[in-house]
Amino acid sequence: MTVRALSLPTLLVCAALAASAGPARAQPPSAADENAGVPASSDERVIRAGDTRLHVIVENAPSRLRADELQRWLAECASAALTAFGRFPLHDAQVRIRLVPRRGRDSSPVPWGQTVREDGVSVLLYVREDAGMAELRGDWTAVHELSHLFHPYLGDDGRWLAEGLASYYQNVLRARAGLLDADEAWRRLDGGFQRGRRVGPGARMDQVGWSRGSTMRIYWAGAAFWLDADVQLRREHGTDLDRVLGRYSQCCLDSGSRLEPQEFIAALDRAGGRGVFARLYRRYAAMTEFPSQDAPYRALGISESDKDTLRFSDDDADAVRLRRAIMGARPADTAPAKSE
């Protein structure tokens, strides 16, 4: 495995519209927006899990009360991330929350999120200044961005793997943490698959990069890859995606890690993936059409009764167990996350 330090600043940008079922919100707030409103008064706290730390900075809260609320929200999202394997993937990472005014008709509570890899890894979340706690807890963006910390920078060829992992986990981790009902999480995952499928065929997944019009396919065919892998690991090898990513993060991941997609896949197989990742990668990377969910859905006891409705079978105990193992509520697998 080759790990190269980044020589140039690298942005991993998540166009928030990509996974959203709501209105498009394609542009980050402008500099004018960022500087509008009250003078910045930064509020920094640290959430610890084992030997890992997440530094959470609220850049410009208008009051201590608002800073407390935003810190509470982010701590919930961080606890959701800990339901994967009980620690954060990186020893140190930073989350910056920047309040911005509402823009036009965009009512999204978190209109933009991105993960920046430059002198460490930072998640940057633009939060609408009047977004309430209920709206924030219902939004997927923060958990999506925190899920990008599980993987190294994978370049354009691996963008579908990176966005797919974050899109899969934004639903899985929120369901486990009680931020989303489990059945609703399956429905949202399926909704993503439907949106990806509607894009139609295109370039191979490992060549699709930033192709215009392919965003939904990139995000959700990627998510389908990770669901397929997770199901196969659980059914055939007595392990799971969480455990493999946990081992990978301890042996091999740091904030400067940059890998070719195939190198990442091989590293996951060495970290307990038993060849599942390489086999699936060969198939998915070459796909020009959206992958079928038939095999994982059969194993999970999920079927589509009509265009918009998912049916969950309770007849097959293995399928019920498998669904619960992935989406079931659970405490963070560690001592509770602490803010200081």
Ligand SMILES: [Zn+2]
């Ligand atoms: Zn993303």
